Amino acid sequence: MTLPASSSTPAPSGLAARGLRLGYGDRVVVDGLSLDLSGAGTTAIIGPNGCGKSTLLRGLGRLLKPRGGQVVLDGADIARMPTKEVARRMAVLPQAPQAPEGLTVADLVARGRHPHQAWYRQWSPGDEAAVDAALARTGMLEHAASPLDELSGGQRQRVWISMALAQDTGLLLLDEPTTYLDLAHQVEVLELVTRLQRDDGRTVVMVLHDLNLAARYARRLVAMRDGAVVAQGAPAEVLTEELLDAVFGLPAKVIEDPVTGAPLVIPLGSYAVPADTAPADTDTDTETDSAVGAGADDDDAGASVDTGADEGAQRGR
Amino acid sequence: MRLLGGSAGSTAPKAAAGPAGARTLRTAHVSFRVRPRSVLVVLAGLVLLALFMALDIGRGDFPIGVGEVFRALLGAPENHFVVMELRLPRALTGALVGAALGLAGALTQAISRNALASPDTLGITAGASVTVVAAMVATGSAAGGAGGALASIGIPLAALAGGLVGGLAVYLLAWRNGLDGYRLILVGIGVTGVAANVKWWLFTLGDVNDAGRAMAWITGSLNARGWEHVRPLALALAVLVPLVLIGAFTLGALRLGDDPARALGLRVDRDRSLLILAAIALASIATAAAGPVEFVGLAAPQIALRLSGTARPPLVGSLVIGAVLTVGADLIARTAFGAVELPVGVVTAVLGAPFLLYLLVRSRRKAAL
Numbered sequence: 290m291t292l293p294a295s296s297s298t299p300a301p302s303g304l305a306a307r308g309l310r311l312g313y314g315d316r317v318v319v320d321g322l323s324l325d326l327s328g329a330g331t332t333a334i335i336g337p338n339g340c341g342k343s344t345l346l347r348g349l350g351r352l353l354k355p356r357g358g359q360v361v362l363d364g365a366d367i368a369r370m371p372t373k374e375v376a377r378r379m380a381v382l383p384q385a386p387q388a389p390e391g392l393t394v395a396d397l398v399a400r401g402r403h404p405h406q407a408w409y410r411q412w413s414p415g416d417e418a419a420v421d422a423a424l425a426r427t428g429m430l431e432h433a434a435s436p437l438d439e440l441s442g443g444q445r446q447r448v449w450i451s452m453a454l455a456q457d458t459g460l461l462l463l464d465e466p467t468t469y470l471d472l473a474h475q476v477e478v479l480e481l482v483t484r485l486q487r488d489d490g491r492t493v494v495m496v497l498h499d500l501n502l503a504a505r506y507a508r509r510l511v512a513m514r515d516g517a518v519v520a521q522g523a524p525a526e527v528l529t530e531e532l533l534d535a536v537f538g539l540p541a542k543v544i545e546d547p548v549t550g551a552p553l554v555i556p557l558g559s560y561a562v563p564a565d566t567a568p569a570d571t572d573t574d575t576e577t578d579s580a581v582g583a584g585a586d587d588d589d590a591g592a593s594v595d596t597g598a599d600e601g602a603q604r605g606r
Numbered sequence: 607m608r609l610l611g612g613s614a615g616s617t618a619p620k621a622a623a624g625p626a627g628a629r630t631l632r633t634a635h636v637s638f639r640v641r642p643r644s645v646l647v648v649l650a651g652l653v654l655l656a657l658f659m660a661l662d663i664g665r666g667d668f669p670i671g672v673g674e675v676f677r678a679l680l681g682a683p684e685n686h687f688v689v690m691e692l693r694l695p696r697a698l699t700g701a702l703v704g705a706a707l708g709l710a711g712a713l714t715q716a717i718s719r720n721a722l723a724s725p726d727t728l729g730i731t732a733g734a735s736v737t738v739v740a741a742m743v744a745t746g747s748a749a750g751g752a753g754g755a756l757a758s759i760g761i762p763l764a765a766l767a768g769g770l771v772g773g774l775a776v777y778l779l780a781w782r783n784g785l786d787g788y789r790l791i792l793v794g795i796g797v798t799g800v801a802a803n804v805k806w807w808l809f810t811l812g813d814v815n816d817a818g819r820a821m822a823w824i825t826g827s828l829n830a831r832g833w834e835h836v837r838p839l840a841l842a843l844a845v846l847v848p849l850v851l852i853g854a855f856t857l858g859a860l861r862l863g864d865d866p867a868r869a870l871g872l873r874v875d876r877d878r879s880l881l882i883l884a885a886i887a888l889a890s891i892a893t894a895a896a897g898p899v900e901f902v903g904l905a906a907p908q909i910a911l912r913l914s915g916t917a918r919p920p921l922v923g924s925l926v927i928g929a930v931l932t933v934g935a936d937l938i939a940r941t942a943f944g945a946v947e948l949p950v951g952v953v954t955a956v957l958g959a960p961f962l963l964y965l966l967v968r969s970r971r972k973a974a975l
Contacts, residue, residue, distance in 0.1 A: 314783075352868045376871030383865035389719055391917035400859050404871040408855035412630050412639045456870070 303327035304349060304379070304460060304494065308358035311341070311348040318344045319516040321358065331486045331493040333507035335500060337537050341516035342496045343384060343464050349494065350381030350462045362460075376404035380453035384464040384496075388437050394448050395433040398423055401455030423454035427481060443474030450481065461485065463495035467502070475499065479506045504528050504551040512536050528552040644914040644923055651926035658933040659697040663689055665940050691833075699831040699895055700936045700950065701929040702839045704902055706892035708928015709850060711903030712910070712919035713885035716857050717878055718787025721965050724904035725773075725889030727794040731898035732801035733772015734765040734890065735824045738897075739805050742820040743812030761823065762835075762894040769890030772801060777882060784864065784875050785882065826897035826951025828936050835895050842891045847925070850884050854921055857881065861918060899951045901958020902931050908965060 304326045311319040318341040326332055326349075334342045347353040349360055351367050359366045367375050380401070388397055401423065402416040424430040427447040437445055446466060453461060466482065467475040483506055486493045497503040503510060504524040512520040512527055514536045520527045533541045533554060540561040546553040628639045660675040670678070670685050678689040707725060714723040725731060741764040780786070780793040805824070809817045856877040859870045867874050889903060906928035907919030913927070914920045932950065935957065939948040 347865070350869060352865050371871075372868075372873055373871035376869065381865075381869035383863075383869065386866050387863060389861050389917060393917075396917065397862075400862060400866075400870060403856075403859045406855075408852045409636050409638075411855065412632070412637045414632075416637075417630075452866075453869075 303361070303363050304492070305361045306345070306349060306358065307361060309345070309348055309355055309360065310357035311344050311353055312356055313344075317356065317516075319348065322516065322518060323358075324511065324518055324521070326492070326494050328492065330508040331483065331495070331506060332509045332511060333495055333497045333503035334511045334513060335497060335503050336513035336519075340513045340536075342513050344516075345513065346381075346462055346464045346494070346496050347383075350379065350383075350464075351375055352381060352383065373404045376456060376458075378458050379460040379462065380456040380458040381462040382449055382453045382464060382466060385468050386449055390438060392437050393433070394424070394429060394435050394437060394440070394451075395420065397437060397448055398429075398433075398451045398455050401452035404456060419455045419457050420451075423451040426454055426485070427451045441474075442470055443477055446470065446474070446478055447481065450478070454485070459490075460492045461494070463493065465496050465498060467497065467499065475502060482506065500528065500533075500554045501546070501551075504553070505546065505549050525552050528554060641914070641916070644916060644920050647910065647913045647920070647923050648926050651923070651930050655701060655926065655930045655933060658930060658937055659701060662697045662700070662933055662937050662940070663693040665937070666693060695833050695836050696828050696831045697933060697936075698836045699839065700828045700933045702836065702843055703828075703892040703896045703899060704906070704929040704932025705847075705925045706839075706843060706888040706928070707899060707903040707932070708906035708910070708924040708926070709847065709921060710885040710889040710892070711905075711928070712907040712921050712924035713850065713854070713857075713881050713888075714790075714903070715907050716861060716918045717785075717881055717885075718790055719861060720787050720791055721908055722904070722962075723787065723791050723794075724901075724907075725885070725893075726898070726900050726903060727791055727798065728886065728889070729772035729776035729794050729797040729801065730769045730886060730889040731772075731893055731900065732798040732805075733775070734769035734893040735898055736772070736801045736805050736808070737764045737768025738823055739808045739812075739820040740764075742816050742823070743808050762838075765897070766890050766894035769893045770886060772797065773886030773890060777879075777886065785878050790882075822949065823897045824951075825949040826899040826954070827949035828896055829947070829949070831896070839891060839895045843888075846884060846888055846891075850881070850888070851921060853877075853880055853884065857918070897949075897951060899932060899935075899954050901954045901961065902928050902935075904965075905958050905961050906931055908961075 306322055306324045306326075309319060309322045309324075310317065311322075322345065324345075334345065336342045344353065348355055351360070351372070355368065359368065361367070362370070362375065362378060367379075398420050399412075399416070402419060405416065405419075406413075421430070424433055427450055429444065429447050429451055432440065432444065432448075437448060440448065450463075450466070453463075461482075463482065466478050470478065479502055482493055482495065485491050495507075497507070507524060509522065510520075510524050510527040511518055512532060519536055520532055528543055529552075530541060530543050533539045533543070539554075540557040542555045542557060543552050544555060545551075628641050631638045631640060657672070660672045660679075663675045664670045664672055666688075668688060670689065674682075674685055675689055678685040679694070711724045714725065714728060715721055717723075738761055741760060745760075776790065776794045776797050777785075779797070780790040782789070809820070812820070856867075856872055859867045859872055860874065860878055860881075861867075862870075864874050867877075892899070907924040909931075910923035910927040911919045914923050916923075931954070935953040936950040939950045939953040942948065942953075
């Protein structure tokens with residue numbers, strides 16, 4: 290059994306944004322953003338609601354036409370490539386996709402072969418093999434004949450990921466793949482994504498909401514705020530208390546995850562009490578206090594994090 | 607070959623990857639998937655269509671048995687003139703009109719992901735009605751009763767132009783950063799409402815006789831259809847249907863929604879627009895030939911979908927069922943009240959309205975679940 294198109298897919302794929310400008314209607318969300326996502330590995334894009342992280346992913350994935358700048362895939366501007374050619378190299382899973390009712394698992398996953406098909410070649414042996422393999426990879430083969438409506442949320446997400454896998458691309462973009470899932474299913478989906486990256490050598494770029502899961506499952510984090518990249522690098526370099534305060538406005542304590550060694554974010558919430566009412570431990574108090582102070586002065590904090598993150602990124606390379 | 611890293615790919619049962627029950631037809635470079643049940647629906651539909659057409663042809667002042675109709679169609683000299691020249695064109699027009707409406711309905715429903723979308727709600731029949739009534743009212747008495755060339759060529763052309771303009775108007779008004787199925791239906795209902803009022807206003811302007819003739823046209827009729835009606839219709843369908851079947855290859859991916867479809871390499875706006883424009887063209891041509899035969903475009907895809915057990919309206923199935931429905935309705939129109947012949951559009955409307963209610967009730971229940 291051969292997969293005709295897969296042998297031509299170079300891994301790892303190179304994806305980069307150059308001066309990218311994205312928006313909806315007359316609102317510009319991302320302006321002049323440059324970002325290099327080349328190399329195998331998992332990158333998670335994090336940031337507060339409305340920071341433009343999903344917009345960026347939609348721009349990178351050719352779901353949203355850039356107002357300016359370019360998205361460069363393997364050295365070529367994707368706006369100038371045939372759309373099917375892009376889809377043979379890069380699979381994009383949009384946020385919370387809705388399948389039309391009545392569709393079975395196998396029907397949906399088979400759609401992933403569209404970029405490899407033509408009207409007169411709708412079901413080649415390669416298509417069949419790719420769909421079987423994708424379903425096996427996500428453990429959904431036994432559900433192939435089930436209607437999607439009968440599956441749980443986690444299973445349904447695995448089916449959509451199977452569809453992206455059936456596209457047989459070296460690059461996988463996922464927009465909040467864990468939305469609406471409970472924690473157990475979030476971990477299950479992200480474990481799957483990790484295997485896809487580690488075992489198959491795919492390049493994975495995903496938008497994630499949960500900072501701790503992002504720190505745990507991504508090799509590289511990209512933090513965004515107001516449509517710009519504020520910091521990027523290894524999770525331990527990016528997820529600092531200063532950055533959390535500056536980017537999310539979240540007073541938090543960052544400790545080492547006892548299981549994985551990745552940074553673990555503990556939001557302070559109402560425990561971030563002013564110094565005068567705080568209990569004895571003075572060292573911690575001054576730190577917390579200064580962090581809150583920096584948060585109030587957004588501009589300064591943002592700038593200082595920015596430079597720090599650049600250095601971090603340099604060290605990362 | 608990263609996908610075949612797992613071993614399960616080769617051990618999986620063959621049928622697992624295909625849609626339920628599908629068979630694969632394959633040569634070196636060509637491959638299709640067909641579902642036996644869908645093929646069965648098409649074949650059964652064609653048999654039923656042949657039977658209905660034969661019965662339809664047999665009806666008239668000079669009744670002919672079904673067996674004799676088939677013999678005459680196969681070249682037997684007796685009844686040749688009555689069957690071939692007088693009655694076959696009517697039955698063929700009905701079948702072709704129904705086929706065009708069924709296919710147009712399947713396209714609009716598949717694209718809008720809504721069972722209530724049909725040529726009737728896209729402003730096509732409304733546009734055609736307005737232009738035809740306008741033409742008849744404006745030229746009727748002056749042109750000596752709109753007889754001769756004006757009636758046989760001018761009216762279909764006016765209907766075609768009106769249908770295309772109405773459909774395009776809805777399409778353009780519904781367009782806002784792309785085409786949204788729900789918006790398409792709402793705009794269609796609005797345009798249809800406006801057109802209906804313009805139509806009634808035109809009626810009040812015209813001469814009573816012209817208004818009567820116009821009234822007969824806008825109910826949709828297959829009366830007095832000859833080969834001159836069949837030929838342009840058949841030619842248009844011979845070009846459009848293959849194009850639609852080829853272009854509809856994108857339909858499966860298109861139905862997943864804008865972003866998933868774009869991710870799969872579709873040019874969503876272009877692909878969707880081409881299919882909608884094809885549906886507008888098909889429905890306009892059908893309306894030009896027989897007037898507005900309502901509800902066929904709505905019901906045929908839904909019936910074909912239920913018979914075939916597919917997730918979306920099957921195109922060829924809807925086409926065949928549309929033809930069966932139209933010829934069947936014409937048969938009822940000509941037999942139900944003895945000597946009094948009803949226009950076919952009255953029958954499709956009477957049968958179609960309860961079906962629309964059924965769809966509405968069903969969709970409400972589903973929403974409540």
